[in-house]
Amino acid sequence: MPAIKAAPLLLGQHLVRLTEDGEIRCRIVEAESYGGAEDKGSHAYGGRRTNRTDVMFHTGGTAYVYLIYGMHHCFNIVTAEKNDPHAVLIRAVEPLTPRDAQLMAAYRGTAIRKPSDLSGGPGKLCRALRIDRSLNGLRLDQPGGPLRLESGDDPRSLPIVQAARINIPYAEEYAGLPWRFYIRDNPYVSAHDSKAEPFIWTENRP
DNA sequence: ACGACGATCTGCT
DNA sequence: GCAGATCGTCGTA
Numbered sequence A: 001m002p003a004i005k006a007a008p009l010l011l012g013q014h015l016v017r018l019t020e021d022g023e024i025r026c027r028i029v030e031a032e033s034y035g036g037a038e039d040k041g042s043h044a045y046g047g048r049r050t051n052r053t054d055v056m057f058h059t060g061g062t063a064y065v066y067l068i069y070g071m072h073h074c075f076n077i078v079t080a081e082k083n084d085p086h087a088v089l090i091r092a093v094e095p096l097t098p099r100d101a102q103l104m105a106a107y108r109g110t111a112i113r114k115p116s117d118l119s120g121g122p123g124k125l126c127r128a129l130r131i132d133r134s135l136n137g138l139r140l141d142q143p144g145g146p147l148r149l150e151s152g153d154d155p156r157s158l159p160i161v162q163a164a165r166i167n168i169p170y171a172e173e174y175a176g177l178p179w180r181f182y183i184r185d186n187p188y189v190s191a192h193d194s195k196a197e198p199f200i201w202t203e204n205r206p
Numbered sequence B: 001a002c003g004a005c006g007a008t009c010t011g012c013t
Numbered sequence C: 001g002c003a004g005a006t007c008g009t010c011g012t013a
Helices: A003-010 A053-057 A098-108 A115-119 A122-128 A169-174
Strands: A014-019 A022-035 A063-068 A072-078 A086-095 A147-150 A159-163 A180-183 A198-200
Touching: A003 A022, A003 A086, A003 A180, A022 A098, A053 A063, A053 A072, A072 A122, A086 A098, A086 A115, A086 A122, A086 A180, A098 A115, A098 A122, A115 A122
Parallel strands: none
Antiparallel strands: A014 A022, A014 A147, A022 A086, A022 A180, A063 A072, A072 A086, A159 A180, A159 A198
């Protein structure tokens, strides 16, 4: 399905990471859509298919992980059919239990003063969950896999805020589009938008 | 083969 | 609020 439709549906869903230290469970609280070859903000703009963007052309449910600024990883979920490059960038997650939070904090290796320090931001959550490019191209629907997506809260019950995407000034007319979704007032979200109106997701939104 | 730059984060002012 | 880190990727030659 198109990333713009998949992004709000991913809110509340669980992300499960299996490492040698055990399993970490969290739920997605912020997601940003990168939709199709026409999106000037997307790595696959114009249908650009390179070694890096190749997995964006895979079928929905595949992980797209890349390195940014030479030091941070970003994790995306591919959402459409083969050869149609839609993906949703996961921008923030919330640990389900104190034990999950504790393991994530250990992986972060920096002082956690507020919830968003732990996993509020695409690079932070990747560090907190030990996600790197070794997971690029991974299927997220494999039981027992190192990283997987499982059903969690029904997004229809969540107050969802739709706001502009972050940090894509080069995207021209696509830069300001409200293609970022997050759970209202959630402390793990990377950036709140005071002007945006929250809504309850229905079949016809967005 | 080279150079510019990025879907970010951190620490310091 | 802002500079610096740090390297894979991609366009250009």
